[in-house]
Amino acid sequence: MYDQDVIILLSVLAQALSGGPVDAVRAPAGTKAIVLLFTSTDCPISNRYAPEVRRIAEAFAPKGVVFRIVYPNPSEDAKAIREHMAAYSYAGVAEAVRDPKLALVKFAGVTVTPEAAVVVGGKVVYRGRIDDRYVDLGRERPAATERDLFDALTAIVAGKAPPHATTQAVGCFIADFAR
Numbered sequence: 782m783y784d785q786d787v788i789i790l791l792s793v794l795a796q797a798l799s800g801g802p803v804d805a806v807r808a809p810a811g812t813k814a815i816v817l818l819f820t821s822t823d824c825p826i827s828n829r830y831a832p833e834v835r836r837i838a839e840a841f842a843p844k845g846v847v848f849r850i851v852y853p854n855p856s857e858d859a860k861a862i863r864e865h866m867a868a869y870s871y872a873g874v875a876e877a878v879r880d881p882k883l884a885l886v887k888f889a890g891v892t893v894t895p896e897a898a899v900v901v902g903g904k905v906v907y908r909g910r911i912d913d914r915y916v917d918l919g920r921e922r923p924a925a926t927e928r929d930l931f932d933a934l935t936a937i938v939a940g941k942a943p944p945h946a947t948t949q950a951v952g953c954f955i956a957d958f959a960r
Contacts, residue, residue: 847876916951
């Protein structure tokens with residue numbers, strides 16, 4: 782017998798911008814992976830990653846990878862999210878979903894924005910940073926030397942396991958949203 786929390790997690794994981802439920806880990810036919818990219822409208826590190834996220838989405842969408850931008854901050858409403866999606870040119874490359882009850886955060890085990898979780902067959906096979914450009918809060922390299930999300934997706938579309946199952950992301954703490 783399943784406990785009620787598990788049943789809820791499996792049936793309703795997020796909210797569409799319209800307010801209705803959406804199963805963010807359900808894959809359309811032919812999907813090789815789903816990338817859940819956790820972000821926030823006001824996290825400067827998340828916003829600085831928008832161009833790289835778009836590049837990765839544009840490279841892997843034709844290869845069967847679905848991208849969903851997840852907004853875990855309960856105070857971010859649909860209007861703010863739509864404006865953010867437009868301002869950072871996410872519209873057309875990724876679907877936006879809200880996670881005000883942090884169900885996807887718990888499912889993926891993420892702790893900061895931006896942080897990616899790659900789901901294959903209903904299981905998280907990669908969780909962590911987009912790349913290593915940010916060493917720590919306030920410490921940024923001029924350019925990334927490791928492209929973790931890109932490398933994970935390259936392996937997945939080739940039918941292999943990602944080189945690393947987890948990496949440490951740097952960003953704005955999601956726990957701060959729950960206060």
